[in-house]
Amino acid sequence: MADETEDQSAMAQWAAQNPPGESGEAPSWGDDEGAPGSERILNQEEIDSLLGFDLSGDGDADRTGIRAIINSALVSYERLPMLEIVFDRLVRLMTTSLRNFTSDNVEVSLDNISSIRFGDYLNSIPLPAILAVFRAEELDNFGMLTVDSNLIYSIVDVLLGGRRGTAAMRIEGRPYTTIERVLVEKMVEVVLQDAKAAFEPLTPVSFTLDRLETNPRFAAIARPANAAILVKLRIDMEDRGGRIELLLPYATLEPIRKMLLQQFMGEKFGRDNIWEGHLATELWTTQTEVRAVLDEQQMGLKKVLELKVGDTLMLNATPDSLIELRAGPISLTRGRMGRRNQHIAVRCEAPLTPQAKQAVQKI
Numbered sequence: 014m015a016d017e018t019e020d021q022s023a024m025a026q027w028a029a030q031n032p033p034g035e036s037g038e039a040p041s042w043g044d045d046e047g048a049p050g051s052e053r054i055l056n057q058e059e060i061d062s063l064l065g066f067d068l069s070g071d072g073d074a075d076r077t078g079i080r081a082i083i084n085s086a087l088v089s090y091e092r093l094p095m096l097e098i099v100f101d102r103l104v105r106l107m108t109t110s111l112r113n114f115t116s117d118n119v120e121v122s123l124d125n126i127s128s129i130r131f132g133d134y135l136n137s138i139p140l141p142a143i144l145a146v147f148r149a150e151e152l153d154n155f156g157m158l159t160v161d162s163n164l165i166y167s168i169v170d171v172l173l174g175g176r177r178g179t180a181a182m183r184i185e186g187r188p189y190t191t192i193e194r195v196l197v198e199k200m201v202e203v204v205l206q207d208a209k210a211a212f213e214p215l216t217p218v219s220f221t222l223d224r225l226e227t228n229p230r231f232a233a234i235a236r237p238a239n240a241a242i243l244v245k246l247r248i249d250m251e252d253r254g255g256r257i258e259l260l261l262p263y264a265t266l267e268p269i270r271k272m273l274l275q276q277f278m279g280e281k282f283g284r285d286n287i288w289e290g291h292l293a294t295e296l297w298t299t300q301t302e303v304r305a306v307l308d309e310q311q312m313g314l315k316k317v318l319e320l321k322v323g324d325t326l327m328l329n330a331t332p333d334s335l336i337e338l339r340a341g342p343i344s345l346t347r348g349r350m351g352r353r354n355q356h357i358a359v360r361c362e363a364p365l366t367p368q369a370k371q372a373v374q375k376i
Contacts, residue, residue: 093242093266093273095215100126100244103211107204107246114203115171117250124245124256132237134260135229143189143225144232145201150219154265155234158204160197164248164255168200169193171250194225201225204257216269235262242266305350305359306337335362343368 104123111119138144138159145158169175169192189197205220212218226232235241244259266273308330330336335347336359348361 095273095275099211106207106210110203110207117171120249122247124247127243129243131235131239131241138229143197145225146223146232148221148223152265152268157260159258161256167253169196172196215272301340304339
């Protein structure tokens with residue numbers, strides 16, 4: 014009885030792992046497959062689960078499978094510590110400049126700094142909105158500033174004398190008027206000036222407004238798969254306000270990447286000024302061997318091997334010829350040979366050669 018019970022439990026377990034087909038019949042094996050332990054074919058749900066596709070709709074699949082591998086290619090902004098300092102400085106500058114621009118009580122706050130693919134960001138922009146494409150002159154690339162509709166209507170309302178305490182009127186389904194675009198353009202120029210001042214302690218960068226767009230497809234400044242830094246700023250004007258999103262592709266920040274890797278402003282990446290000064294002092298007091306070369310001749314190896322004691326080599330130098338001073342293989346300068354007291358001396362007749370100057374600069 015015990016053997017029969019074990020066989021039945023084994024068959025039940027095997028049947029649970031291998032459900033019958035659509036016809037209701039148990040699956041059959043060929044001549045080569047004679048045991049339940051042989052390989053079986055995965056169904057579509059199991060394949061989707063292994064690949065990380067979201068079957069439940071809760072969004073957890075982005076952290077597993079193929080999507081996790083793809084998203085891991087994004088570079089986190091935390092690897093560029095100086096960026097956070099620059100954007101904190103930008104928030105302080107914008108608070109002051111927008112107060113002067115609107116003559117109202119303006120509070121600017123930094124909501125989030127994240128990494129995102131450029132194509133994903135274009136698809137996530139809530140419309141209607143105004144997209145300002147600007148150029149970073151010294152970095153020779155572009156960036157993008159997105160102003161949402163709430164902030165657009167709030168700025169127009171504030172600048173044109175709207176009453177406080179009343180919500181800004183929104184009219185959906187129509188393009189922005191010329192007045193609205195001009196007022197937003199003025200605000201964008203103020204923000205870009207603040208961004209220039211925020212980057213100034215790190216590196217001089219000039220941000221120039223290139224154009225304003227309302228269609229995200231016309232504001233493409235990078236390939237959809239390229240990574241970018243997204244900075245979300247919240248602007249509050251008492252009971253009104255909205256969001257500004259600043260997007261900088263990593264290609265734009267690449268020329269100053271070393272500066273953004275600094276942990277603090279002015280970091281020298283391991284350079285020690287005290288050690289450099291000590292090394293320079295020691296180099297100036299170091300003694301080196303300098304040779305005075307009267308003349309050089311080239312001859313065949315056979316003739317050199319035939320030289321014997323007592324042979325004479327005739328030099329082409331005369332008493333008035335210039336001799337060459339060398340430090341190892343480097344030619345330093347040329348001079349004339351003479352005598353001073355009981356010593357043979359050389360008086361320099363020419364400045365250091367370019368080769369010697371390059372060697373000193375490398376040191």
